[in-house]
Amino acid sequence: MENPPPKLQVKVTADASGSEKTVHSSGLSVRSLLKFSVSATLGGKDLTPEELGELLSNGDGLIRFKGEWVRVDARKVRDLMDRWTQAARMMSSLGIPLVQGLRMLVNGPSGQLVQIPEPDEDCVMEPGQNLRQTLDILAGKVPVSIPELPSRLDALMRPYQKEGFSFLYRITEQGFGACLADDMGLGKTLQAIAWLDTLRRKGRLEGLPALIVAPASLLSNWKEEAQRFAPELILRIMHPSSPDPWQPEKNLRRKDCHAVITTYGMAARTSALADLHFPAIILDEAQAIKNAGSARSRAIRSLHGERRIALSGTPVENNLNELWSLMEFLNPGLLGSRKSFESFTRSLERGYAPLRRLVRPFILRRMKTDPALVPDLPDKTEIPAYCSLTPEQAALYQTQIDMLHAVLDEPDPAARLMLILPILARLKQICNHPAQFQGTDDYAPERSGKFRRLQELCVSIAARQEKTILFTQFRSIIPHLHDLLSGVFGRSGLTLHGGTPIPERQNIVTAFQKESGPPFCILSLKAAGTGLTLTQASHVIHVDRWWNPAVENQATDRAYRIGQHRNVLVHRLICRGTIEDRIDAMLKDKRRMADDLFSGGPEQWLMNMSAEELNNLFFGSPC
Template identity: 40%
Template sequence: MPAADVRPGARPKKHPFGASAETLRKVFGTGDEFSFTLLLPSSGTGPVAAPELVRATAGRPKKLKLAPWTVNALALTPAEAMRVLGEEPPETPSGSWRWMASVARFARSLADRGQVLPGLVDGHARWIPQLIGADADHTRALHQAMPSAVRAENAVLPGDLVPVVLTALTDATVRDRLAESPPGKTPAERWLRALTTPDGRVDGDLGDLGETLRAWHRSAAPPAGPLRTCFRLALPDEDDDDWRVEFFLQATADPSLTASAAEVWRGTGAAKLLARHAQHPEEVLLAGLGRASRVYPELDAALRVSAPAELKTDPQGAYRFLRQSANALTLAGFGVQLPSALQRAPELGLKLKASSSAKGQSAVVSGGMGLDEILNYQWKLAVGENELTEDEIAELARAKAPLVRLRGKWVELDNARLRRALTFLERAGEGEMTARDLLQADSALAEQGVDVPVTDVAADGWLGDVLAGTIEDRLAPVSTPDSFTATLRPYQQRGLAWLSFLSRLGLGGCLADDMGLGKTVQLLALIAAEGTGPNLLVCPMSVVGNWQREAARFTPDLRVYVHHGSGRVSGDDLAAKVAESDLVITTYGVVSRQNEELAALGWHRVVLDEAQNIKNSASKQARAVRALPAAHRVALTGTPVENRLAELWSVMEFANPGLLGPASTFRSKFAVPIERDKNPTVTAALRRRTQPFILRRVKTDKQIISDLPDKIEMTEVCQLTAEQGSLYQAVVSDMMQRIENSEGMERRGLVLSTLSRLKQVCNHPAHLLKDGSRIPGRSGKVARLEEILDEALSEGDKVLCFTQFAEFGEMLRAHLTARFEQPVLFLHGGVTKSQRDAMVERFQSDAGPPIFVLSLKAGGVGLNLTAASHVVHVDRWWNPAVEDQATDRAFRIGQRRNVQVRKFVCAGTVEDRIDAMIRQKKALAEMVVGTGEDWLTELSTDALREMFELTPDAVGEAA
């Protein structure tokens, strides 16, 4: 809340939106009615509505004040409050409700862990929480997170509310779990009984009981001095099974400074350094050991000597220290050190080994069964990378403690999980399965209720090579006919061999090479080498011509038919055309419209170019291409995952149907654990299942291609002109009020419209106003673009300028043509195929125009523009995968110079904030936000306001 005036002495008014006492009683069903006064943020028209509960009906007032308002309320006892806060929250819980529920959960946690001591507060017996270590940190965090609505009342509960509220709720929780004690006569007996009664009141003269209890509490807490007692769990010696809990003295400010108990008793070694912090370190150590015995009772056995230095224990005792006492000591403020070897203990897992059966071998030789090949399998139990022998398994089964010595190392095992794994091995330890089942083994285990992870899958033959990731290096070279005119690079030769290998086995694959690494030529080489057909290639309309030209260039003997456009044939004519063709090129749109007719033809292979076009598995075109039957399927894409793992499922479901299971199962077992929880075990399982069928090479890997220059990316931060700043603020003020008063689809549409208008302002005032006014001197972006073009053209370089707005592209074309007195090319969605090809040819020629303006959608894919060594994204689409595709028009094979990529962002605007968000969240396949800008529509109104509003440094100084 901005700074607000407090009006002392103002007469309280009844809150206009406050619930009546009857409504409160219907909601909560308990409590005594009363009313009280709150100091709330207010404007001239009344109190400001809570943003969590009520959508504001007008813009946020600029001038606020704190004014007193009277509200109806119910007084709840702590026990009633705990019951209410433990129930299902309201449909739209307020910030104060969520905060109180957090305090209640913390109170229950303290009671569950026994972090309470009985005490006396204002004549009442109370269970007082002991806030030590991490609990003290959590209490401070609760204080900092306290919402303003909780702070608004300053009469009934003055001062720091957190300890007051937390003590009341903790006391109610403990009291609810205790049976009432019999009455007593002495003050101590009356106090003990009051700890179990509802109100906790202690009648009669209490004498010095209160001070005695406070002294007891002080003695239970660790001192806040410069030294503290520390406990270290030490591993047994090689020929011994005895564990040791060693005692140390540790500097509180510098935990790395420690002295063993033996050094402390002798006053030698590091104890001399600690003596600088305390005059009698041995007294600090002894006192700490005494206090620690209250939370670690087993320590008493070591304190029966005059100079205790360690506690010897067995594996069971060591495990109790590791899993129980260590945490209790840490919470009590003591130092605890655990062996790093145990902290990194290897996990119990299952290894699956498989080999081709005689039946499976013959099938492969006779033509290949691929994922349906029959394999012999055997499950093995492993700890980490160590596969266990039968004797070791028997020894583990006999072990009574979770800590066991295995091959000279101590490991921690879950005995219950071990028993489940052994039961599974007895029931299904070996047998036969298909290669598909082998890849889905982890899911099969989960369906059987076996919660032991699959740590390794190994096989012989072709599947063993692909699982090991070595298949690309072991594949035999594939010869191409003399008519094939291209010279394949080494990595392209390996890609051809990989595709051919999968084709022989009847397995689908995804060639996921970076843009510009030559996926087209590798696929054409495969078709030329196999000499079988017909092959159906499905691609976006924008690259049909590119495929046609590349086929004519590299495979001139290939019979190519383009099934596209208004003149395309159907029926018997289509069947005849297909029968006499080696390669049929069509588009996603045509496949959607003629799906049944195309599916009825006998395809040897179906290839999807730019396969990210089926990333939405439920779309009509995704369903249509999956319905095309073929002996071999290939997906070509440089971005198999743009936004979500569901897109990977869609691509792999086309290539190898059923490999990843149903979409709903894939989401629950893979997508959610990986995207939300970053689960490494699930990530490894998905990689193991998909790795054999995805070949991914990147241009920046010098082992793949050493002669491709570097791509240098930078963000160009531009400032708005004063005119742009004024327009920007006007758009925000107008649109935010409309957004706040809208819901559902209307709200989403307004958010996207606002974003579009703000980006237009950042481009140029004339872009927003559409008034045909002059261009020069009115836009920070245009001024910076002119500077970059001046420098590039003076060096003889060529530049690509991308914009998502066709109308702004035309404005730039006209302005830059006049500014630099030479032709500027402009490619947009209205350009015909022949005009497009002519533009590309002109730009690629040495004498062609040096500036090429492109609409991002029309020019983002399917073009080879290596004549450019500069790429400028004048405005942003906010999808890095889409922007990278556009950049790769220049950064691809054939490029001989470094490519400089500049992405324009206006400082202090929505562009600046979204750019920062994407850079921070760029994690899942280099992209986690939704496609385009739809994800912005789900932000709250306050978040949108914060994102849209203009910062003071956004507008540059006038020239």
């Protein structure tokens, strides 16, 4: 089939002078302002004003031009030329922010000046020479000078980690924010420390220190890894748990401090931080700001940082609004306003290609499943550990199921959700142990099929003198699980939950990581599902299910990460014939649903289920 005749189009070139002075590097930066020039193009070739005039004077449709047929919509082209010329003239003294120009180049969320027409098949947008060079640098197409690593780090870091360090440096030196989205356990902290130490060596941290914001359980981990990998990088803690906490009112320019680490809660509550302009800000486990409307997320996004990076193995856990929140911290304005972004994502009927093009330069994602990345990582095997309800559990379970019949008739999905969630929580408690549901201390193993199955499983683990970590979402059950397993292993284990003091958390990790240390550690999923390294364990047991694959995988990766030399077995305790069994089957059989729907947790998928689907879920046979 012959190619269609070329079409006359309006070409808008976006560029800046490239003469702006930045603190990062020569050329454009995120603060550059773009201006536009307007011309006409035919088949990829620019036309002179005389050639354009000749074409427009010959009417519409197929026109013979220089020996070939071309397509012309003269009225549309004249209109576009007039509107763009007027817009370019209006912006000749101001320009528009570079991030807004990037959105226009990929037909991203608009929110742009009303005078600017939307690009379509009659109007193409292209970057000019300076902007093209910046885009090529962001995409890694143009080699840039990356500082050499100290010999200690150079010998220690793996090739993909050096690539990650180069990515962070390349993007941030252009004034943009970067997200290192490596899978859990690939050494994001090490790569960020190498980046920070490079800033120190280049004199970028001689005034104010850099700011690191992380979950409370990771404060000691960051300090220890900085001392281990970059001993000349002095890191101090801003938290009441520290014996000598850094204080923004008193310690602004201390020479014995290159970086300060604090928690998300402290950063959000310490108003003095909002008045400072840090040379660099790092968000670790950056999914902590995923709720764009929360006070914490707004406070973190309002912090001022010359360079910004985010570390997250799961940059999007539930929905695309989390991506907006992350990018609004890294590159404010890149995805437009929250409202325009939501409207834009709803319009992406043919897939997310425009959105991917827009954010791809700023996110580096690598997976542990790539054998070329970490060829020496051992195998991970997932094994369901099925158990039956005892008669007592079955009777309690049925009473809650009976309550659901009336609840499912509620026509309002939001009201129905509020009625279902408490029952769902009680069903999970009953599956764990009747005493948890009843609020008593009689946790005899024979009363719970799950406790008996856990006992059997750990007898086998203890006989092989292997270690295990266990996750539960219920803090109240942790002491009783500890009592059960202490009897199985013949010695006490460790526990970590939201109430564990911060200084003790690293002590717990250190004790468990010793080969002769305690044989098991029980952790609450919410407090310990990220950041910790527990590679002495070759077994991971999920006592009860969070039903969010991303969250459960994060928890599993406390053991399955760099430094693990044993094959890891993942055991998920599942009560047969219950809600646990049915949802596990759905997660296994419907991977697309797991990715697109279930990753939002029970609140999201229960809200989206019809009454009939909910009936099948709670009352039908397992999928």
